[in-house]
Amino acid sequence: MKIATWNVNSLKVRLPHVLDWLAATQADVLCLQETKTEDKGFPYAELQAAGYHAVHNGQKTYNGVAILARSTPDDVLLDIPGFADEQKRVIAATVNGLRIVCAYMPNGQAVGSDKYEYKLRWLAALADHVREELKTWPRLALLGDYNIAPDDRDVHDPVAWKDQILCSEPERAAFRSFLDVGLSDAFRLFEQPEKTYSWWDYRQMGFRLNRGLRIDHILLSAPLAAVCGSCSIDRAPRKLERPSDHAPVIASMEIAG
């Protein structure tokens, strides 16, 4: 069974890339972030024709998250229970007995800003929520755009980015809080090439110069980490015309799809 996550930066613009990628990878589950559309603009029919069910938590212009799955998603939950939030950043569903939590974590804009404070509060609320979800679903994966580079290895220029947004110590501590509830970073379960990133700035030839950050992650609970056979970042879609600024992350597990 293959599960994946991809910040598509507008599903309307990126749908052809998504359909091509699904056909190429045969992923069983794909979590999307930044769909940037309400439900009425969501391409349910095109995805159905490609063999995927879809559940969506959308809004106009910003945010928006979806889970695409070959099997029917059940027990769909939107947002973080008990956390008041206008922004549509979380959708969860059960697929093939796995709890899939898809999250678009706040960017934070700048360390010390109001948005940064919101980011840290939001991350704490999600960690509490995941701790609860694990009691019901021990087989859980938290996939998405974390907007956190967990380690200096995940940053093309750690000196320039030191204590900056996406790399600050409180953000990294928030990332570790997900590990503390029992999840593992699937990417780091395996040997990986150095300088592997999942996001590159559109400007200044960021991708060509590999000036990137690894901020998109798949975290797995212990029973899933035990059966995870690989995890990688697929740079291919970033090379296409009109790409998302993010690349998809995919993990495969020894579970019947």
Next chain:
DNA sequence: ATGGCTTGAGTGTCAAGA
């Protein structure tokens, strides 16, 4: 140089991303 692209909104130009 508070920029450098890209998107959505909406038709001039700004907010937001990371």
